[in-house]
Amino acid sequence: DAKTTQPTSMDCAEGRAANLPCNHSTISGNEYVYWYRQIHSQGPQYIIHGLKNNETNEMASLIITEDRKSSTLILPHATLRDTAVYYCIVRGLNMDTGRRALTFGSGTRLQVQP
Amino acid sequence: DTGVSQDPRHKITKRGQNVTFRCDPISEHNRLYWYRQTLGQGPEFLTYFQNEAQLEKSRLLSDRFSAERPKGSFSTLEIQRTEQGDSAMYLCASSPYIGDNSPLHFGNGTRLTVT
Numbered sequence: 001d002a003k004t005t006q007p008t009s010m011d012c013a014e015g016r017a018a019n020l021p022c023n024h025s026t027i028s029g030n031e032y033v034y035w036y037r038q039i040h041s042q043g044p045q046y047i048i049h050g051l052k053n054n055e056t057n058e059m060a061s062l063i064i065t066e067d068r069k070s071s072t073l074i075l076p077h078a079t080l081r082d083t084a085v086y087y088c089i090v091r092g093l094n095m096d097t098g099r100r101a102l103t104f105g106s107g108t109r110l111q112v113q114p
Numbered sequence: 115d116t117g118v119s120q121d122p123r124h125k126i127t128k129r130g131q132n133v134t135f136r137c138d139p140i141s142e143h144n145r146l147y148w149y150r151q152t153l154g155q156g157p158e159f160l161t162y163f164q165n166e167a168q169l170e171k172s173r174l175l176s177d178r179f180s181a182e183r184p185k186g187s188f189s190t191l192e193i194q195r196t197e198q199g200d201s202a203m204y205l206c207a208s209s210p211y212i213g214d215n216s217p218l219h220f221g222n223g224t225r226l227t228v229t
Contacts, residue, residue: 032215043118043205043220044157087156091215099170102147102218104156 004088009109012082018075020108022088025069032091033064034102035073037084044087044104047073078112085109116140118221120206126227127196134192135224139208146189147218148181149205150174157205163189164211196228 005023012018024033032051036044048055048062050071055062061074075082087107093099119138127133139146144165149157160179162170165186175181178196183189193200203225207218 034217041222041225043207043222046217046219049215049217099162101159103159106154106156 004090004105006086006088006105006108008106009111011111011113012075012078014080014112014114015077018078018082018110018112020073020075020086020088020110021070022072023070024088024090027068027090028092030093033062033068033071034089034091035060035062036087036089036104037082038087038107039081039084047086049091078110080112080114083110083112118206118208118219120204120221120224122224123222124225124227126229129198129228130195132192132194133196133226134190135204135206135226137189137191137206137208137221139188139206140210140219143208143210143219144186145209145211145216146183147207147209148189148191149207149220151203151205151223152201160191193226196226198228201226201228 032049034049035047038044047059048057050062050064064071085107087104089102091102121136125133146163148160150160151157159172160175161181163183166183178194181191203223205220205223207220209216209218
């Protein structure tokens, strides 16, 4: 799997946009970028994923650079409930099994401040 | 869509005992995954089923661990002769087979404490 690099922690004011960066400079052409978040004592929650085009859903927007070496997850109006660990994952292909692995790193701890 | 259900939510056991966890995936999701998460770390992959077939096992899955999905629906993860190092959150996830990039949907896990 392509390795991802994320800041360890970030703060954001409630009501403001939270922009979470992720570097994935070794991503290959057919690998998707996924974002999950995990609130304390819960399982990871799927947010969004994309290949090369920008994506938007009811939770967030995903901006992927043209060279695909980095991406940004945008929470447009952060609330206190968005405080969580956010994982950026590049989903690679296990050549032995054909399974596309989801390998988590350490993520970014986002603290939304009132 | 009732989500992925895991039972129990918490389990405390003494070292050396056997424990079994259950996962009920989202209906009609034929792919099922088990992950383990220790404090402060991201989830680590353990094993993967497509229908009833266990297609992949991580090297993290020692001989004391066994997972089954007998009818291609719910799955169980058993740990024999538990050790203190087995203390962790055990997460189950499922996905449909719509293509290789269908997102995984996780349950809220079973937290195991081995004393």
